Amino acid sequence: MKYLFPQVGNLPVDNLAKNAEAYLRDAKITGLIEKQLQSGQSAVWLFAGGVPSMAYMLENGLSRSILQTEFSSVPEDSIRSVRAIKLPDVAGRLATLALESKLQNNTKVTDVAAWKEQVGKWGREQWSGLVEIKSEAIYGLALFWKGELKESDSFFSTPLGPITVFPVFENLNDFPWDVLAYNLPSSEQTYQYAALRHGAMNWMNRILNRYQELVGRKLLQTMDRELNLQVKPWLWKIVFEEVKVVDSHFFVHLQDAEQAYRALLMSMGSQMNIVIGNILTQRILNETFEQTYPDERAILQSLRLVPAAFSE
Amino acid sequence: MSGMNNLDMSKLQLSPRKILWISYIVALFLLGFLAWEYFVELRTQTTSYWSNKLVTYIILIPAIAAAITGTMLTRQFEKGESPYRIWLTFTLGLWFWVAGEISGLNLDFFPAAAFSSDINLVDVFWLLGYFFLGLSLYYQILLVYGIQKKLGIPMYLGMVALALLIALVLTTLTIRAGRGEGNSWALLFVTILYPVLDVMEGATAIWLSVLFGRGQWSRPWWGLILFAITDGIDALYRSGGYDFIPVWFQNALNLTSLVAYPASYMVAGITLFANYCILQYGVESGLLKPAKRS
Numbered sequence: 239m240k241y242l243f244p245q246v247g248n249l250p251v252d253n254l255a256k257n258a259e260a261y262l263r264d265a266k267i268t269g270l271i272e273k274q275l276q277s278g279q280s281a282v283w284l285f286a287g288g289v290p291s292m293a294y295m296l297e298n299g300l301s302r303s304i305l306q307t308e309f310s311s312v313p314e315d316s317i318r319s320v321r322a323i324k325l326p327d328v329a330g331r332l333a334t335l336a337l338e339s340k341l342q343n344n345t346k347v348t349d350v351a352a353w354k355e356q357v358g359k360w361g362r363e364q365w366s367g368l369v370e371i372k373s374e375a376i377y378g379l380a381l382f383w384k385g386e387l388k389e390s391d392s393f394f395s396t397p398l399g400p401i402t403v404f405p406v407f408e409n410l411n412d413f414p415w416d417v418l419a420y421n422l423p424s425s426e427q428t429y430q431y432a433a434l435r436h437g438a439m440n441w442m443n444r445i446l447n448r449y450q451e452l453v454g455r456k457l458l459q460t461m462d463r464e465l466n467l468q469v470k471p472w473l474w475k476i477v478f479e480e481v482k483v484v485d486s487h488f489f490v491h492l493q494d495a496e497q498a499y500r501a502l503l504m505s506m507g508s509q510m511n512i513v514i515g516n517i518l519t520q521r522i523l524n525e526t527f528e529q530t531y532p533d534e535r536a537i538l539q540s541l542r543l544v545p546a547a548f549s550e
Numbered sequence: 551m552s553g554m555n556n557l558d559m560s561k562l563q564l565s566p567r568k569i570l571w572i573s574y575i576v577a578l579f580l581l582g583f584l585a586w587e588y589f590v591e592l593r594t595q596t597t598s599y600w601s602n603k604l605v606t607y608i609i610l611i612p613a614i615a616a617a618i619t620g621t622m623l624t625r626q627f628e629k630g631e632s633p634y635r636i637w638l639t640f641t642l643g644l645w646f647w648v649a650g651e652i653s654g655l656n657l658d659f660f661p662a663a664a665f666s667s668d669i670n671l672v673d674v675f676w677l678l679g680y681f682f683l684g685l686s687l688y689y690q691i692l693l694v695y696g697i698q699k700k701l702g703i704p705m706y707l708g709m710v711a712l713a714l715l716i717a718l719v720l721t722t723l724t725i726r727a728g729r730g731e732g733n734s735w736a737l738l739f740v741t742i743l744y745p746v747l748d749v750m751e752g753a754t755a756i757w758l759s760v761l762f763g764r765g766q767w768s769r770p771w772w773g774l775i776l777f778a779i780t781d782g783i784d785a786l787y788r789s790g791g792y793d794f795i796p797v798w799f800q801n802a803l804n805l806t807s808l809v810a811y812p813a814s815y816m817v818a819g820i821t822l823f824a825n826y827c828i829l830q831y832g833v834e835s836g837l838l839k840p841a842k843r844s
Binding site: 448451452453454455456457459460463464465467468501504505508509511512513514515516517518519521525 | 628760829839841
């Protein structure tokens with residue numbers, strides 16, 4: 239049965255069953271509430287920045303989504319224990335993916351070399367999916383996208399505290415690992431959100447790179463600064479630094495992510511229009527858009543996040 | 551130079567936008583003065599030596615200003631950055647043209663600066679200016695189209711060789727046609743080379759300007775387009791084209807040339823300064839649109 243991030247301690251709240259929800263909402267934090275039932279099932283409710291997200295019922299390693307009211311109405315006498323933890327947004331996103339995905343295979347990894355071999359295989363296959371890693375003392379979720387391990391989508395809970403950098407995690411040497419690979423169901427919104435996020439980030443990174451080539455570092459930094467200022471009032475955890483943009487935000491709905499990316503791409507387009515003109519801006523947007531992966535492009539197009547929308 | 555690199559606008563109590571407006575007004579005033587001077591000459595049918603010199607000195611002001619602002623802009627980049635070499639070569643080209651303007655003035659006072667009666671130091675500076683401005687355009691084209699750097703200088707030298715070859719062929723054809731009598735071969739060659747270079751650089755500048763549209767970044771190229779217009783009129787005059795057009799049209803062309811020439815430096819200088827302000831002050835310069843905050 240899935241038991242997400244067991245090393246993370248409970249929220250500092252009395253009577254978790256009653257008060258955890260209010261605590262997460264009021265403090266506007268990301269986390270989850272987990273009710274272990276006498277029947278062996280468990281109900282999990284995720285929160286993103288205090289906003290209630292999906293709820294799931296877990297049984298025999300399988301999960302199905304349930305209504306929030308269903309989660310709240312679990313009779314108290316059927317609850318064995320309650321856990322409520324605070325998580326970074328990245329972990330929240332990964333938890334949703336873990337609960338939505340289908341198990342592909344389960345392997346034992348005995349050392350770093352075997353792990354690296356497995357990572358190499360996924361890389362060659364350009365595999366996209368979620369990996370859950372469990373051992374005596376550590377637990378982690380990491381997203382592979384087009385065969386590449388995404389550090390911006392990795393989170394590990396360890397006795398030393400949370401870790402997001404893979405080499406550090408590997409060096410903990412807590413083998414053997416139980417490695418579960420999950421396929422991402424392309425029809426699910428969670429997958430579409432991941433594809434949209436990676437597509438938008440991939441596109442934006444390429445735009446920033448090309449823009450820097452044309453106008454230099456100083457103007458790029460000006461654009462970064464403006465975009466970071468734009469992000470602030472919305473409390474989006476998206477950071478622009480030089481030619482890299484990192485999105486660590488957990489958007490509950492696909493539309494919320496779409497709106498955020500649209501606003502940022504519009505600002506990028508508008509700044510570029512002023513500096514390098516609309517024809518060249520359009521050219522850069524087109525060129526870089528074509529460099530994204532076909533499925534990323536498809537979701538961007540389906541949401542009308544296309545070059546023509548961001549240049550005057 | 552560090553002072554040149556970082557203008558303290560707060561001490562000046564002027565925003566970059568205000569400075570640009572003042573520059574536009576001063577530029578228009580100078581151009582208006584030159585046009586007035588031209589009309590006075592036209593009406594009185596007299597040309598004074600000192601009024602001609604005054605015009606040349608007036609042209610020197612925007613020429614030096616453009617080279618200085620080009621230097622300020624270039625210093626905003628680190629050496630490894632792609633725009634650095636574009637603006638460095640552009641600025642070098644402007645400085646050579648400033649040197650050409652100054653040596654042109656001094657030639658009257660120091661005739662020893664002339665190599666021969668036909669070719670002089672001014673031509674050397676002009677041609678060096680063309681070389682570097684052309685190189686700047688070439689670098690910009692490579693960057694815009696993402697063409698690999700390995701094409702680099704040899705490809706550009708090939709283009710320069712092509713320009714020389716075209717000028718050579720045209721010079722030969724001109725001599726065979728019996729035109730240019732009384733001029734040495736060297737003078738004829740250089741006279742033809744200028745419009746050839748103008749056509750190549752002017753066309754490239756127009757190409758870039760179309761590509762960049764109204765973007766701030768490419769506006770200094772507009773200066774080169776104005777230079778090409780001036781030299782085009784000059785080439786028409788030297789090739790005897792004025793014989794085929796009415797006097798009123800000749801006067802209109804003369805006025806255009808007289809205004810476009812200093813205007814080219816002014817446009818280059820002001821737009822280079824605008825680019826400098828964007829780099830130095832970012833959105834605070836008032837020249838960029840701030841991103842929407844909510």
